[in-house]
Amino acid sequence: MTRFSDRVAFLTGVASGVGRSTAIRLAREGASVFGVDIDEQGMDETRSTIAGSDGSMTTKVVDVADVDQIKTAVADCVTRFGGIDIVGNIAGIAKQHHVADVSEAEWDLLNAVNLKGPFFIAQATMPHLIERSGTLINIASNAGLMGQAYTVPYCATKGGIVNLTRALAMEFVKTGVRVNAIAPGGIDTPLVHNFELAEDIDFNLMQNHIGYRTPSSPDQIAAFFAFLASDEAANIHGSILSADGGLTAA
Numbered sequence: 001m002t003r004f005s006d007r008v009a010f011l012t013g014v015a016s017g018v019g020r021s022t023a024i025r026l027a028r029e030g031a032s033v034f035g036v037d038i039d040e041q042g043m044d045e046t047r048s049t050i051a052g053s054d055g056s057m058t059t060k061v062v063d064v065a066d067v068d069q070i071k072t073a074v075a076d077c078v079t080r081f082g083g084i085d086i087v088g089n090i091a092g093i094a095k096q097h098h099v100a101d102v103s104e105a106e107w108d109l110l111n112a113v114n115l116k117g118p119f120f121i122a123q124a125t126m127p128h129l130i131e132r133s134g135t136l137i138n139i140a141s142n143a144g145l146m147g148q149a150y151t152v153p154y155c156a157t158k159g160g161i162v163n164l165t166r167a168l169a170m171e172f173v174k175t176g177v178r179v180n181a182i183a184p185g186g187i188d189t190p191l192v193h194n195f196e197l198a199e200d201i202d203f204n205l206m207q208n209h210i211g212y213r214t215p216s217s218p219d220q221i222a223a224f225f226a227f228l229a230s231d232e233a234a235n236i237h238g239s240i241l242s243a244d245g246g247l248t249a250a
Helices: 017-028 040-050 068-083 105-131 153-170 203-209 216-230
Strands: 007-011 033-037 054-063 086-089 135-139 178-184 240-243
Touching: 007 068, 007 153, 017 033, 017 040, 017 054, 017 086, 017 178, 033 040, 033 068, 033 178, 040 054, 054 068, 068 105, 086 105, 086 216, 105 135, 105 178, 135 153, 153 178, 153 203, 153 240, 178 216, 216 240
Parallel strands: 007 033, 007 086, 033 054, 086 135, 135 178, 178 240
Antiparallel strands: none
């Protein structure tokens, strides 16, 4: 398929996981991808995988917690490609804590990457999305839809993404822009593989957010992203779409 042969996609977190899979999926369907991440080597690996696709990938080292870097990256993307059709706020971090052990620095970092970055990327890209009736897709989480023990700061940031999505959708409902979020459950990514459990946790308190099915693959979430970014999803706006194997169905 070449659903995105004339589209420009600005994606964060493209060095690994869902961001990498999404960049590959969109490029293979013809998109010109402008990918950002703090991991230059990981981005190089993603770009080498895309080589030979119908689309292309340009990368830039960007810390999404830095507003000036965000603005520069968006400007570079527009200069290179003439506009932006698709924005994917995919970069994110997670950590497990007892509430009493959360430091101010950890709280600030989780909020900066998971919530501040997506807001200012939306702010910087929205004029370009309006111009092209584009789409903005945030990666939320089941953690933004349900309470989870030992991940209070993470849940707070993903809950923020859920309502950020809805609020943006309402503010721009009279334009041609579409704003939605995908809320995955567990995904088989480096973020999950490297996740460190807090000490002395009560596993019974975690049962409600472990789920009953195997984790999603990054490619499955990327396929969902591609559908939501495509013209096939033209009537979907302001939605929080779960992809969690039934985790939040109860």
